Amino acid sequence: MQTKFSEDVIPLSELKVNPGKVVNHVKDTHRPVLVTSRGRGVAVVQGLDDYENNKEELEFVKAIAQGLMEIREGETTDISAVKKQLGL
Incomplete structure (x- = not known):
């Protein structure tokens, strides 16, 4: 499970605006998404x-x-x- 930083790292604001897109992404790719706030990792979304x-x-x-x-x-x-x- 290789992280693709262009796809798998998102700011918290993107998760707030479109949580469904993020959930579908982790379900489809089977890769976790790193959520950042002010440039620092704060959470992981995983299927x-x-x-x-x-x-x-x-x-x-x-x-x-x-x-x-x-x-x-x-x-x-x-x-x-x-x-x-x-x-x-």
């Missing part, structure tokens, strides 16, 4: 599906990192113990 997907991916990556850290620290569980816990 709901894209936001939820990004959040799920982040949680998945965090879980993998946690698991790798536990392996590195020797905090593992034998498969037979897992099966017993699950009643298998």
Whole structure:
């Protein structure tokens, strides 16, 4: 998801004047829009599906990192113990 600064950075005044256009843009392009005020970034507008997907991916990556850290620290569980816990 590459940001196109000519299309994906808008002033707050543009969002106020035409919010529907901005929402349609993020839905169609699947790229977030950076909203600026006085030349500084103040908010991001992102499609709901894209936001939820990004959040799920982040949680998945965090879980993998946690698991790798536990392996590195020797905090593992034998498969037979897992099966017993699950009643298998």
